[in-house]
Amino acid sequence: MSFPPARVVGRGASWYRGDCHVHSVHSDGELEPEELVVRARAAGLDFIATTEHNSAALPGVWGHLAADDFLIVLGEEVTTKTGHWLALGTDPGQVIDWNHQVRDGLIDQCLDQVHQVEGLCVAAHPHVPYPSGDFMFPFRGFDVVEVWNGLWTSDRPWNADNEAALAEWGRSLAADIRTGSWRPAMGNSDTHAEGQIGIPHTVVFAEELSTAAILAGIGSGRSWIAESADVDLSFTAHADRRVAGVGERLTARGEQVEVRAAVRGVSMGTVSFHSDQGEVRRAPLPRDGGVVRWDTTAEDSAFVRIEVRHPNGDVAALSNPIILT
Structure with a gap:
């Protein structure tokens, strides 16, 4: 199977656990896709998204790893000079343009590339402490905010950068709900190495275990964030x-x-x-x-x-x- 199917059997309408920010050896991660899927399933997840930096999932790499009870969503981490964002639900082989920044005004065109295929655009780890990671784009045009990112939390699942992202998102909710333009929160591990996947992850209500249904649940805010499947x-x-x-x-x-x-x-x-x-x-x-x-x-x-x-x-x-x- 060249690419993973967009729909698997699943449990019908149900709550599904998933991690939508995952890196393998095909970008800067340390684990093979096979290892990531084994560890994701062991962590109690029902789905993951492939989000290699500035590149699409390669054909023949992920397709055979999907199963009746495990969905693999195609995506990309768009790594720009003024912030990173996730393009979730991209078409097979599709690469979203990453060579843009705040001052060139190209962000809306890039977001449109994702929205045209009915995908979601997620503002990723808006307060991480490294060059290009601090999110400088306005949230306008993005669908979701990653308020909890697990990569830089060391031996704890929570840190000050996540606290800042949560506070920023929380402060905006009242005004955004009043205008009908609020953006749901999500959490992801940003896995690069062993022991990270699923810490944290998003628990979403979806009508079925498919890319379209999972993204619809996340985009509508029918979700919550857990530090692990124990919660x-x-x-x-x-x-x-x-x-x-x-x-x-x-x-x-x-x-x-x-x-x-x-x-x-x-x-x-x-x-x-x-x-x-x-x-x-x-x-x-x-x-x-x-x-x-x-x-x-x-x-x-x-x-x-x-x-x-x-x-x-x-x-x-x-x-x-x-x-x-």
Whole structure:
């Protein structure tokens, strides 16, 4: 098989775990594609994206590694002089132009190359501390922001660069939701070596295990980010008998809204609730996880999102918002 199929059997409509920022020996990674897929499956992932620097996935390299329960999405890390971004869902053999920077005004043309094939453009690791890595492009035109990148976190899954990216994204949400132009958050490992893949990864609700469905789930914000497959999260908002999940809207004017976060796999951590008013509630988790609730209204909160943190303050999971109208 020259290139991986765009759809595999999967589990139908379900939550799928995946890592959309992965490098092999075909760019600057240390692992062969076969090793990456073995390790991805061992990490509990259902899909990965190939994102070699400034090059497409080579024919005959990835296709035979897909399986009925494992999807491989084609992509590229577009490595420019003023920031890196991910082109996800590119066509077989397609290379997105990388020779551009902020001052030449070519970014929109390059983003269009991805959007024309119904792919997603992701602002990658916007605050990494190396030349060309600091993201200088405006987020306008991008579909998603990678707020959690695992490459530069050393022996911890979270660092100050990710904290800055999360804060920047969180500050923009209120205004972006109000104008209908908000960008979901995602997390990826940026794997280059052994022991990195899936730390962190994005958990997305998709109608099927296909490139189109996975990208639709990520692009609509029906997703949350986990530090590993050991962490599980259910995040819902309830008004009367109506329920909305992450990335969805709940119409509840004049009604009480109960927001619930059910967490597993995080010991003695905390859950914080965030809205357009900032952080509005923080509560401890029981020793083995549990359910934390918060009451609000659509009049008081335009949206709610959550962060789950370990006792040392490192993030274990975080969600995209539920929008209240």
